[in-house]
Amino acid sequence: MNPLRVADPDRHRAEVTAELARHGWDEPLWYETTAEDAGAGVTGKALGEGVDLVFASGGDGTVRGCAEGLMGTGVPLAVLPGGTGNLLVRNLGLPDTIPEAVDVGVGGDTRAIDLGVLDGRPFVVMAGIGLDATMADSTSEVAKNRIGWLAYVGGAVKHLADRPFHVTLSLDDRPPLRRRAIMVLVGNVGRLQGGLELLPGARPDDGLLDILVLAPRTPMDWIRVASRVLTRSRRRDRRAERHTAARAVITVDPPVLHECDGDPLGYGTTMSIETRAGALLLRTPHGTED
Incomplete structure (x- = not known):
């Protein structure tokens, strides 16, 4: 307890x-x-x-x-x-x-x-770099105790205009992907606070990690991303790109805040994650x- x-x-x-x-x-x-x-x-x-x-x-x-x-x-x-x-x-x-x-x-x-395993640290829900980590880090315990999950909304709004960072994703044995993003989220399940489903189709028992690369650049991009989330669309979109893999190595530049199941882990440049099926x-x- x-x-x-x-x-x-x-x-x-x-x-x-x-x-x-x-x-x-x-x-x-x-x-x-x-x-x-x-x-x-x-x-x-x-x-x-x-x-x-x-x-x-x-x-x-x-x-x-x-x-x-x-x-x-x-x-x-x-x-x-x-x-x-x-x-x-x-x-x-x-x-x-x-x-x-x-x-x-x-x-x-x-x-x-x-279970996902981030640099040897298991997680049950999600791990990520960027917006989700800064949102968790900037949401006060007082606010969470007073208004519950709605406190995270204020934490997110504060960082919607954060500068994007360079990302390289190595997923299983595929060629690396290079992007500019404000968040990379790796999930064992797909639903966030308030019922927002960022990773539709994610299952906690399929042996795979579901990965979201979020890269909106303009207010209109944010509107499109929000529309996709609210409608649970699975249509391909470079502003909200989804992948699945059993292993992922994520490298960013400059160093960005990391989180694991909502707990901030500090700033870093590399996140290595794998899944432990049925663990x-x-x-x-x-x-x-x-």
């Missing part, structure tokens, strides 16, 4: 424990994340206790940390509602109330989903795999 993402941790513990007891499960072990440990370390401690299931309670960063600790272990992950992003919850139709989330955790389907077992509602 990320205690900063739960309004009343004691009440939260009591409600989750009561729901588990109602399903005949033992009282759970509780571990809190910290600024130094987003979830991987405490998940390792839980695995050392021989747990059958791990619940992540927090935002996408907490889910990412727990997924890192569970990668390849065969122990499934369930997600409790919390945080402001919760993009994995929205993309996979996971419950947004504690009773429903516990019910899915203990009795739902177990689905093997892919995470996730509890989902019955029938959501289709």
Whole structure:
């Protein structure tokens, strides 16, 4: 549990424990994340206790940390509602109330989903360079706590006029692509806050990464890009170019801010990403795999 993402941790513990007891499960072990440990370390401690299931309670960063600790272990992950992003919850139709989330955790389907791995760091939702990273970095915790995902809109608007950067993409064994862009987004799923689907057709279990290169140059370009996003168009467009690959090496000039599942990682010039097919077992509602 990320205690900063739960309004009343004691009440939260009591409600989750009561729901588990109602399903005949033992009282759970509780571990809190910290600024130094987003979830991987405490998940390792839980695995050392021989747990059958791990619940992540927090935002996408907490889910990412727990997924890192569970990668390849065969122990499934369930997600409790919390945080402001919760993009994995929205993309996979996971419950947004504690009773429903516990019910899915203990009795739902177990689905093997892919993990992206960014320079050795797993992610469950998206990683990127440019606009998405600066948007996340400039959105305050106060704003997120007050108005939720709408806070990201203000963060995005501040950076719509940022200067483009040079990008070279090496996707699998194909010839490199060279572009000028304001964002390169690599996703395991396709939907952002507010239901905006930047990567239509992205699936978390197809063994592929979905990649968006965003390169609008004029206000009219932004209107076209917005229209494509709102209509979920898959028509080819150099201002919003999409690709799929199992591996991607992205090089930029000058250095640009990077992010992983909404957490800014600092400025850099290279991002190496690959997919680990089926590396995470996730509890989902019955029938959501289709």
